[in-house]
Amino acid sequence: MVDISRTADAPRSVHPVFRPSEDVPGWPEGALLRPSAQAHPLDWPAIARYLESHGLAFDEHVPARQFAGGLANLNYLVRLNGGWHVLRRPPDGPLPPGANDMRREHRILSRLWRELALAPRSLHLCEDEAVAGAPFQIIEFRSGIAVKGDDLTLLAGVPGIEAYLAGMIVDTLVAIHSVDLDAVGLAGLGRPDGFFRRAVQGWSDRAERVADGKLPSAAAHIIRWLAAVPDPRGGEAALLHNDFKLDNILLDPVSLRPAAVVDWDMGTRGDPLFDLATLLSYWSEPTDPACMLRLAQMPTARSGFPGREEVAQAYQRRAGRSVTAIKPYRVLTMLKLGVVFQQLHARFLTGDTRDSRYAAFGSLGEELHEFTIDIVNDRIF
Structure with a gap:
């Protein structure tokens, strides 16, 4: 058993700062950027004119660069008013209900920074889709290391890094759930009453739609189980990130302490156990x-990381919140995860994305639902 009860001290030995994918003088350290030829094109002259009309001067000598990684939202490093910022907008094509919501994210990030130092500040929301093809935000840039997928190469050789990361993840989630939403004007965010039942209905409907009337047996079994299970009796509603995992935490390149939590476009208010279950999925x-190994969303299958049940118990100790009612949320978030991969596969089939990674996502989604049956039957936590 790995002890993750104390994570105040980051590992002493740290990896040097990581530089951009292209050696361009002046780019901020730690920014992993796509080669310019691989970037998703936007109408930058139109964007520059719009931003300048709102007091944000676009540096014409520093071209916008798209960040590497990510499966959905498009993020670009831009220089405005002499400082680094992030332009963030949804992907092209039809969007799943509730996802890639720039308006929601701006509402959260334009306020949350006052109470949660890890939240980057959203400075501007453009709702005119004619400017960039979709609504977009301008968010402050935070320098940091993002551990992408299951690859720990960036932190190779750091002693005890697995246990440290596990504890840091739990501590960060507890910090998010401890935010005083009244203090930042977000007490009205979301609709926590009936949250579980609405989520069950919403993800069941999405599963039906993405299957085009041919719902696989595992997904159908999960949906029937969720329809019959009583609503979990969770605790007081809290701020939810709604897609909390390691690559949404940026780490300071020197201390390895969390520097920012990003990707708040699905943020809401509800039972904190939903966020914990999302992490465990x-x-x-x-x-x-x-x-689950092909999923490759975090490096937690490596030796040195605790298991899911240990993580849940660590959260319970640190948050002072019982996790005994988590099973329905575990099943729900696994249903959601499988459907999300099937939705991404559908984008590949329709040509909305040409990313070859999406080609195998349909079968991965089905297999994740088959794995979920073991959670339903208490064979896996």
Whole structure:
């Protein structure tokens, strides 16, 4: 068993700062950027004119650069008014209900920074889709390391890094759930009453739609189970990130302490156990079936990381919140995860994305639902 009860001290030995993917003088350290030829094109002259009309002067000598990684929203490093910022907008094509919501994210990030130092500040929201093809935000840039997927190469050689990261993840989630929403004007965010039942209905409907009337047996079984299970009796509603995992935490390149939590476009208010269950849905273990290892969302199948049940118990200790009612949320978030991969596969089939990674997402989604049956039957936590 790995002890993750104390994570105040980051590992002493740290990796040097990581530089951009292209050696361009002046780019901020730690920014991993796509080659310019691989970037999703936007109408930058139109964007520059719009921003300048709102007091944000676009530096014409520093071209916008798209960040590497990510499966959905488009993020670009831009220089405005002499400082670095992020332009963030949804992907092209039809969007799933509730996802990629720039308006929601701006509402959260334009306020949350006052109470949660890890929240980057959203400075501007453009709702005119004619400017960039979709609504977009301008968010302050935070320099930091993002551990992408299951690859720990960036932190290779750091002693005890697995246990440190596990504890840091739990502590960060507890910090998010401790935010005083009244203090930042977000007490009215979301609709926590009936949250679980609405989420069950919403993700069941999405599963039906993405299957085009041919719902696989595992997904159908999960949906029936969720329809019959009583609503979990959770605690007081809290701020939810709604897609909390390691690559949404930027780490200071020197201390490895969290520098920012990003990707708040699905943020809301509800039972904190939903956020914890979302984290656990990404948390692979070395003895998991192949689909959870192919998922490759976090490096937690490596030796040194605790298992999902240990993580849940660590959250319970640190948050002072019982996790006994988490099973329905575990099943729900696994249903959601499988459907999300099937939705991404559908974007590949319709040509909305040409990213070859999406080609195998349909079968991965089905296998994740088959794995979920083991959670339903209490064979896996």
